[in-house]
Amino acid sequence: MSQAILTVDEAKEAIAKGRVLLLAGDEAVLRSLPNGAWVGGTIPYFMSNKYGGLASRELVFATDITEVATGWELQRYDAETVAQVYVNAPENGFSFILIPASCPTHLSFALNAPNYEQFGVRPLVGWIAGVHLEDLGKITPKAINGQTGEVIEDGALVMAVTLPAGKAASLGIVNLFEQGDGDTLTFPETGFSAREVFVNGKRTNFAQYLTEKQLDTKLPLVADYYGALVNISFQGVDAAQGVVNFYAPVFSGIRYKHAKPVTDYVADFKNKLAQDCSLDDTRLVFSCNCILNYLYSELEGKKTQPFVGPITFGEIAYQLLNQTLVYVEMHDV
Amino acid sequence: MAIPSTTHHAWLEIVTGKRSHPLRFLAAKVLLGRLVHAVEEDPSPENIADCITQLHQLYASNLHIPKVQEDLKNIFG
Numbered sequence: 407m408s409q410a411i412l413t414v415d416e417a418k419e420a421i422a423k424g425r426v427l428l429l430a431g432d433e434a435v436l437r438s439l440p441n442g443a444w445v446g447g448t449i450p451y452f453m454s455n456k457y458g459g460l461a462s463r464e465l466v467f468a469t470d471i472t473e474v475a476t477g478w479e480l481q482r483y484d485a486e487t488v489a490q491v492y493v494n495a496p497e498n499g500f501s502f503i504l505i506p507a508s509c510p511t512h513l514s515f516a517l518n519a520p521n522y523e524q525f526g527v528r529p530l531v532g533w534i535a536g537v538h539l540e541d542l543g544k545i546t547p548k549a550i551n552g553q554t555g556e557v558i559e560d561g562a563l564v565m566a567v568t569l570p571a572g573k574a575a576s577l578g579i580v581n582l583f584e585q586g587d588g589d590t591l592t593f594p595e596t597g598f599s600a601r602e603v604f605v606n607g608k609r610t611n612f613a614q615y616l617t618e619k620q621l622d623t624k625l626p627l628v629a630d631y632y633g634a635l636v637n638i639s640f641q642g643v644d645a646a647q648g649v650v651n652f653y654a655p656v657f658s659g660i661r662y663k664h665a666k667p668v669t670d671y672v673a674d675f676k677n678k679l680a681q682d683c684s685l686d687d688t689r690l691v692f693s694c695n696c697i698l699n700y701l702y703s704e705l706e707g708k709k710t711q712p713f714v715g716p717i718t719f720g721e722i723a724y725q726l727l728n729q730t731l732v733y734v735e736m737h738d739v
Numbered sequence: 740m741a742i743p744s745t746t747h748h749a750w751l752e753i754v755t756g757k758r759s760h761p762l763r764f765l766a767a768k769v770l771l772g773r774l775v776h777a778v779e780e781d782p783s784p785e786n787i788a789d790c791i792t793q794l795h796q797l798y799a800s801n802l803h804i805p806k807v808q809e810d811l812k813n814i815f816g
Contacts, residue, residue: 520769520770520773524796524800525766525770525797526766526767526769526797527766527796527800527801528800529766574803574804576764576765576805576806577765577766578765579765629772630772631768631769631771631772631773632759632762632767632768632769632771632775633761633762633768634768634769634772636772657773659776659779660772660776723765723769724765724766724769725769737804739803739805
């Protein structure tokens with residue numbers, strides 16, 4: 407198991423050797439790679455051991471799972487069939503999913519994953535592919551089937567990974583955000599945008615509320631899912647239209663609070679790991695972190711070891727998450 | 740490791756929110772975040788039974804995971 411930044415030539419060499427790879431890189435880089443045992447998503451931002459956080463249109467981030475994969479299969483889903491992703495998961499293993507940002511399948515997965523048949527019965531981990539921020543609106547994010555070279559703009563690609571007997575995968579998250587002490591917010595409707603919100607039970611316009619309260623929208627809304635803190639990040643506030651847009655859907659009835667500020671991501675990150683993450687880094691298989699953490703916490707050049715990996719437009723640990731580090735660890739069972 | 744059947748009262752206490760446990764299995768936490776809310780909205784016996792079945796299936800399918808074993812010890816002793 408390894409996660410590392412590679413040059414294109416190094417990536418080609420690994421593919422030629424038959425390594426089983428989860429790749430991340432700029433679209434042109436991924437398109438230049440030969441067919442092989444890999445699946446990739448577009449993104450040119452990474453966290454690395456060598457450089458810390460970095461943006462590169464030339465390098466590839468590779469997670470090599472050859473040593474733990476006794477078998478693998480690439481599955482393709484669309485906005486409807488992705489509902490079967492848990493049903494089709496390997497009996498002993500995990501499913502690694504890539505979905506291009508903002509495509510119909512992304513929206514469908516975000517809204518419906520918690521209600522999928524057999525939700526959570528097998529580990530589902532992955533990320534939402536993106537683009538360089540300079541390319542937003544110019545080119546679309548992609549997921550690439552390395553076996554066939556197929557490039558998709560809408561859909562989900564899943565590498566269903568079978569583990570050897572005696573091994574099991576489990577998922578974890580590191581979320582630095584906690585619920586603040588402010589109002590309790592609930593939403594009348596599930597969706598990626600909200601016009602209205604219940605503030606401590608009283609209905610009001612959400613954009614107006616945010617403006618009046620001068621809440622920092624770099625800080626997410628945080629819901630407490632039985633002790634797992636799940637973020638909803640703000641995409642923007644359209645005060646004129648009275649609409650607030652999010653990077654993940656708010657769910658009606660779930661209670662949210664605006665997050666407490668995070669002053670120093672790297673320092674808080676180390677504290678958080680010391681406090682409540684008993685991870686043995688030799689068991690770490692894969693991790694990824696959010697582009698908003700990268701931007702807002704200025705992670706370029708900074709390290710969040712032992713976690714490295716792609717910096718993404720959304721993280722998936724069973725369902726879509728925002729502003730959260732997601733990881734897979736391996737256990738002997 | 741054996742898992743108590745769906746008729747064990749602890750499952751009912753969890754999905755109805757009458758008793759909470761500091762769980763470690765992420766999938767269970769995420770699922771319970773939804774199930775407890777679903778039971779608040781619809782506390783009918785049928786819905787409670789369905790929620791218990793979902794939670795039980797999740798744990799029963801992952802008995803080999805160390806965090807699942809920790810949770811079950813925590814819940815059932």
